[in-house]
Amino acid sequence: xxxxxxxxxxxxCKSGTSVKIECRSLDFQATTMFWYRQFPKQSLxxxxxxxxxxxxxxxQGVEKDKFLINHASLTLSxxxxxxxxxxxxxxxxxxxxxxxxxxxxFGAGTRLSVL
Amino acid sequence: QKEVEQNSGPLSVPEGAIASLNCTYSxxxxxxxxxxxxxxxxxxxxxxxxxxxxxxxxxxxxAQLNKASQYVxxxxxxxxxxDSATYxxxxxxxxxxxxxxxxxxxxxxxxx
Numbered sequence: 598x599x600x601x602x603x604x605x606x607x608x609x610c611k612s613g614t615s616v617k618i619e620c621r622s623l624d625f626q627a628t629t630m631f632w633y634r635q636f637p638k639q640s641l642x643x644x645x646x647x648x649x650x651x652x653x654x655x656x657q658g659v660e661k662d663k664f665l666i667n668h669a670s671l672t673l674s675x676x677x678x679x680x681x682x683x684x685x686x687x688x689x690x691x692x693x694x695x696x697x698x699x700x701x702x703f704g705a706g707t708r709l710s711v712l
Numbered sequence: 713q714k715e716v717e718q719n720s721g722p723l724s725v726p727e728g729a730i731a732s733l734n735c736t737y738s739x740x741x742x743x744x745x746x747x748x749x750x751x752x753x754x755x756x757x758x759x760x761x762x763x764x765x766x767x768x769x770x771x772x773x774x775a776q777l778n779k780a781s782q783y784v785x786x787x788x789x790x791x792x793x794x795d796s797a798t799y800x801x802x803x804x805x806x807x808x809x810x811x812x813x814x815x816x817x818x819x820x821x822x823x824x
């Protein structure tokens with residue numbers, strides 16, 4: 598099956614620092630990747646759609662200057678949380694869409710804790 | 713506003729019973745429907761996809777789709793304690809870009 602690798606799995610950082618999260622499709626090419634955020638006991642909320650070689654499409658209410666997304670290749674997308682604050686603490690999950698399908702495969706997620 | 717609704721539960725069933733999970737959606741134009749399972753602290757994993765009206769079976773799982781009623785369900789036969797998780801219904805739609813809308817999930821507890 599399609600495998601999506603996400604790193605790091607957990608990160609603890611100080612307020613004001615930036616954190617980069619990587620999402621890689623290991624055995625397929627993904628022209629589209631998605632970034633979600635999930636708060637405790639809530640469902641997944643789509644933050645942005647990342648397309649290879651173009652700017653990400655952000656959902657309403659998501660600050661594009663705070664959550665920087667780069668999709669430089671068909672197998673790698675990165676999310677950088679800039680100037681992180683405690684309210685950014687959450688579970689961030691990426692997913693990838695293999696070309697020619699409509700099924701999203703998820704990475705293992707990154708638990709971000711901002712002190 | 714596209715919506716996907718699920719009963720949050722918890723839905724408790726005894727081991728060996730059939731668990732029935734339901735989902736309704738608002739967009740009549742939706743074409744693809746998915747069930748994901750999410751264990752606590754983990755990311756979602758795909759259980760099934762369904763695209764046509766009727767039933768689709770895969771092992772102990774059966775997905776049912778009724779587009780006229782805008783309703784999709786998941787049946788889990790012979791429920792096991794290891795099935796205890798949150799089940800997320802996802803509906804795809806295209807509005808400029810392709811995306812999923814997730815329901816809030818139903819928490820299932822299978823009692824040993």
